[in-house]
Amino acid sequence: MPRSVCLPMRKRLKNEDGNITILFAVLLIVLFGFTGLVVDIGGMYLNRLHLFEVGQIIRDARFNETLAIxxxxxxxxxxxxxxxxxxxxxxxxxxxxxxxxxxxxLTETERNYELDINLTDTYDCVFIKIFGIDTQTINVTIHGTSTAAKSPRIWAPGRK
Incomplete structure (x- = not known):
């Protein structure tokens, strides 16, 4: 580079009081903060997905157990x-x-019902603990319906 271009930059760098260093440190802290939030929110989301999947399995399992129900x-x-x-x-x-x-x-040949499957779990926070939040409760509710119709006979209490 020509000497005339480098001289003004050298003068500016010599007069630097550390503002860039402070700005870099602040931005690095903000970046780590967002990374920590992403880790906690992602962990809660994965926990919720697991609960939702187990709830779907439970809801579908009632079809395997139709006669028992x-x-x-x-x-x-x-x-x-x-x-x-x-x-x-x-x-x-x-x-x-x-x-x-x-x-x-509930009739002699038909039983209709609705069900809500409620699943609860707690997530132990990693980063959000610095704000005083140690655990977060995660709730999932899955709704289902079922109809047992046109059966020869559905048993109910008090019925022979």
Missing amino acids: DNSENPEATLNDIADTYAVLNGLDESQVSVDYYQTK
């Missing part, structure tokens, strides 16, 4: 047992799963 004296307890079994098989505790059962129609 349709002929059960207490279908809600049967659904809770099925949910607990599949939750444990997929790495959750029984206490993390609950099933809300709503029977919408």
